[in-house]
Amino acid sequence: MSPSAPRGGGGPRRSGGRGAAGGGRPSRGSAARPARSTGGGKPPRERRGAAKRMTDEIAPAPQPPRRGPGAGAPRGGQVHDPEGVRLQKVLAMAGAGSRRACEEMIAAGRVTVDGEVVTELGVRIDPRTQVVHVDGLRFAVDDDLVYIAVNKPKGVVSTMYDEQGRLNLADMVGPREERLFHVGRLDMDTEGLILLTNDGALAHRLQHPSYGVPKTYLAEVRGPVKRDLGKALREGVELEDGPVAVDSFRLVDSKPGYALVEVVLHEGRKHVVRRLLEAEGYPVLRLVRTQLGPIVLGDLKPGKNRRLTRGELQQLMAVAGL
Structure with a gap:
């Protein structure tokens, strides 16, 4: 007898019962089987061609864990933030690669958030508070953080404001919305490289001799x-x-x-x-x-400034132990 056929050829079966057929308990392997999560609400797109080859070369793509009916957010330990941004989008915006390439990195287990390996594409994070590493290198995912290299000329004061009205570092970068502070000091008669940032954790490590930068x-x-x-x-x-x-x-x-x-x-x-x-x-x-550290003054002219590249910033965080 087919499981969907009414018993004895009678009338239509009642709906609303606990089981799949005739109010009985569900059979193994049918209705009780938990739904497979994809994190985004849509079935995952099958990888083909170059994308599949790249994934296979890096590592076997891990299967997302199964969750039973009524399961909530994707499993990301304590790192998942329901109000956050999808991890692959954060990485793509930080320059780690295209959105698809970032998905491959996550699936291959190459990405950690706050020290925890994340392999599900549905995980969301808060870029302002959480720390993301790819292959052990930290990515600056908070767009509010600024990192600027300045070539300080002789006669400029290493402060962002001077009560005596002397030329200072703020004059080298012009008006900015962020509250920047300098990494270390150079006396008035010393020229050269000085960094400005609003990343307090990085600035502290770069200045403290115990970190050996x-x-x-x-x-x-x-x-x-x-x-x-x-x-x-x-x-x-x-x-x-x-x-x-x-x-x-x-x-x-x-x-x-x-x-x-x-x-x-x-x-x-x-x-x-x-x-x-x-x-x-x-x-x-x-x-x-x-x-x-790894940041070189190079051909930056006196009085000029430039943003650090993503590669420079990764190297800087590495030497600072971040």
């Missing part, structure tokens, strides 16, 4: 310099506020009466490079910061 300086001094200057600086120099050692030192150029040296260190004390070299008998004539 290196800073590179070019210093012009009276030459010639002694052969063992680099060794002395690497071993450490005693200053009035304690010993300081550089991470590396090299002679870049030398002419009669002139020398250009490069100093790399992760200290952030006031005038530390000037004081180090002067303590060894080489007062600084000109000082330029050329690099902060």
Whole structure:
């Protein structure tokens, strides 16, 4: 007898019963089978051609977990935010790739949110508060965060406002809606790279010496310099506020009466490079910061600024341990 046929050829079967047929209990494998979730309310589109090959090469696409009738939001542990934005859309907007490529990354288990691997396409997140990594690299998914590199000229004050009306960093970037603050300081006579951001967590790590983010300086001094200057600086120099050692030192150029040296260190004390070299008998004539972590000053002209690229920002977060 067909399960859908009325018993004994009688009248139509009553609806509204608990079971699938005649009010009985549902049979295994039929009505009791939980519906398969796709997260978006539509059946997943079958991957074909290049998209399928890319997924197969990365990892077998995991099957989304089954959920019974009445199940709520997609399973994303504690990371799912019903009021948030779909994870694949957030990644695409952050430059991780096309929407389809981001879906492939998620399905392959390459994406984490707040440290938890997410493989369902239905998961939503809050880009302003949650941390997203792809293949271990953090993606800046909050569009409200700003990261700017500035080439500070000599004579500019390393503040965003100066009561005396002197040129300051705010004059280098013009009026902005965000409340930016500088990562570290450069004294008025020091030129070069300084970062402006409203990302407090990143700024703290870049400035704190315990995170070991290196800073590179070019210093012009009276030459010639002694052969063992680099060794002395690497071993450490005693200053009035304690010993300081550089991470590396090299002679870049030398002419009669002139020398250009490069100093790399992760200290952030006031005038530390000037004081180090002067303590060894080489007062600084000109000082330029050329690099902060992976960010290079390059050909950015004095007084100009630029936004960090996505690649630079990922590298910066990596060295800061974010």
